[in-house]
Amino acid sequence: MDAAAHVLVFPWPLQGHINCMLHLAAALLDAGLHVTFLHTDHNLRRLASQPASSSPRLRLLSIPDGLPDDHPRSVAHLNDLMDSMRATGSAAYRALVLASSSNRAAYDDHPPVTCVIADGVMAFAIDVAEEIGVPAIAFRTASACSFLAYLSMRRLVELGEAPFPSDQPVSGVPGMEGFLRRRDLPRAPSRPSTSTAADDSGVVDPMLLNMGDCSAHSGKARALILNTSASMEAAALAHIAPHMSDVFAVGPLHAAAGTTRTASLWREDDGCIAWLDGHEDRSVVYVSLGSLTVISEEQLAEFLSGLAATGYAFIWVLRPDMVAGGTAVKMKILGLGGDKYSRVVEWAPQRDILRHRAVGCFLTHAGWNSTLEAAYEGVPMVCWTFFGDQLVNSRFVDTVWKTGVDIKDVCDRAFAVERAVRQAMESAEIRAAAQDMARQLRLDVAQGGSSSSQIKRLVAFIGELYVRDCHHTTTPADSS
Structure with a gap:
């Protein structure tokens, strides 16, 4: 060169x-x-x-x-x-x-x-x-x-297969006709109080x-x-x-x-790894919905209820701007953080967390960086998506790669979170698929x-x- x-x-x-x-x-x-x-x-x-x-x-x-x-x-x-x-x-x-x-x-x-x-x-x-x-x-x-889905967007519109929370299969994305549904197509961001960013009128967000x-x-x-x-x-x-x-x-x-x-735009909490060190292997759920996801207070409560019901310890990245309506989430109000069962931080060293022996699964928005980082470490995923490419990624995690569970568009999130987290933490099949992918990715690089x-x-x-x-x-x- x-x-x-x-x-x-x-x-x-x-x-x-x-x-x-x-x-x-x-x-x-x-x-x-x-x-x-x-x-x-x-x-x-x-x-x-x-x-x-x-x-x-x-x-x-x-x-x-x-x-x-x-x-x-x-x-x-x-x-x-x-x-x-x-x-x-x-x-x-x-x-x-x-x-x-x-x-x-x-x-x-x-x-x-x-x-x-x-x-x-x-x-x-x-x-x-x-x-x-x-x-x-x-x-x-x-x-x-997801790039292929975006590349196919005009064709999808012509076919009337606009993004919508429906199990209707789509034929407009080549090679994905057998498993991609309308609910898996990229969508624009939704309001936290709603489950979808679109109606079924066929109108696609600009x-x-x-x-x-x-x-x-x-x-x-x-x-x-x-x-x-x-x-x-x-x-x-x-x-x-x-x-x-x-x-x-x-x-x-x-x-x-x-x-x-x-090049983090937020300061990473430097106590996460020491906290994880005090836990047994594969006993902790890592929760991070990325740098853009916004949820409502009701959704926050449902996530907390679902996580608590699993009985597993968890570490949760909860940005100050993550809860809609400008509400500042106070850890004291939530009763979280600072004990052995749960830790809540504003930002975290994600790659170090995912490679830690104590982490058993990753509750994620299925952004591509997060998906790749979990895949490389062989960590099973639970995917709750927010917008864009995340919806396609989560379908691949669940149905194609079989390295996790997709819970997009689920109304009863408390129940869905508990069930999906247990499955990701305890399924030998999911863990084996995740570890197989990790081994292959290490060969690739x-x-x-x-x-x-x-x-x-x-x-x-x-x-x-x-x-x-x-x-x-x-x-x-x-x-x-």
């Missing part, structure tokens, strides 16, 4: 997307490339307490997202963030890429940017880079199976249509990168490939990268494995782009 190859990595500015693309950046750094990781100003300020990078080839830069500092940037305001990123963010991004890719832009011991890897949900980032003359690769932080269009737009990039492995999602990858210029399945990236890097080989191919591909496009292309900045 030519030492001058320099990749600008630009994630969608939410925690799960940042984590995943930072792991990609770590893999590229391990391969000897220069990397600029592009945050928003708002997020970079939140990361100010993070330790400085250990690699001289990693540079952190930021651009404005166009929103005021006190904007919540929560799941209820995702459209605000998207609109602002397309306007203010895209203009700042264009200026940065133009300056960074110029032959005059080498500074801080970094050569000019020769390639952009942009989060595929930001189609503008692909277009802007290519217009400037910098080759662009799309990266999607979702699973291949956010989902936009995600479908962004997925199709990835076909205009030089390639698509997915954080998955061929062993997990070979069928979905095969259906995606004809729509893309090239596809790289390089996951699980959190395990593939040789160097561990984190090991030297010579499918994902390891795909990362090497990606690095070579970036090098070819550098030789083909950057040595022989004059950028607008050079011609001015």
Whole structure:
């Protein structure tokens, strides 16, 4: 690899997307490339307490997202963030890429940017880079199976198979006709007091249509990168490939990268592991519904009732903004935390928890990062989904991989939680399937494995782009 190859990595500015693309950046750094990781100003300020990078080839830069500092940037305001990123963010991004890719832009011991890897949900980032003359690769932080569902969204609408909490099978997603139901299709976020984000009118939320269009737009990039492995999602990858210029399945990236890097927007509780140390093997339920899920106080009570009924100890990540209506959840009011039976924290070192011997199952929203992290550690899952790709992932966990239990759209959550947690904690079949998957994923990321080989191919591909496009292309900045 030519030492001058320099990749600008630009994630969608939410925690799960940042984590995943930072792991990609770590893999590229391990391969000897220069990397600029592009945050928003708002997020970079939140990361100010993070330790400085250990690699001289990693540079952190930021651009404005166009929103005021006190904007919540929560799941209820995702459209605000998207609109602002397309306007203010895209203009700042264009200026940065133009300056960074110029032959005059080498500074801080970094050569000019020769390639952009942009989060595929930001189609503008692909277009802007290519217009400037910098080759662009799309990266999607979702699973291949959910990406295929998004890619099929327009077809689903034509067939009248819009997302809805129904067991009606769908035929509009290739390769999934035998098991995917309307309730398993990606949905927009719902209000915490309701069980669904849509009625049965066939009207699909514009956010989902936009995600479908962004997925199709990835076909205009030089390639698509997915954080998955061929062993997990070979069928979905095969259906995606004809729509893309090239596809790289390089996951699980959190395990593939040789160097561990984190970029948490919340402070992780540092007492979790010591608390787990005091428990027996596979005796604790780990509960985390991710960085965006919002629930009602009634749902909180039902979850607590279900967990208490299992008799198992649990550790629960309960963000301050997680309960709807602006209610600050007080641990004293709930009577939780600080004892041997239960621990409630605002944020936690999830990967360390999942690999701990005391954890028996993971009650999760089935976000793809969490799903991969549990799969890699062989931890059975209970999936209670909130929106988007999580609904497809949870169906695969339950019905395809058989590594957990899917309880989406269940009205009696207290009963469902108790039953599902017991099943995940006690089923020999589920645990065996989870451990089999973990063994395979470790082979995938090991030297010579499918994902390891795909990362090497990606690095070579970036090098070819550098030789083909950057040595022989004059950028607008050079011609001015």
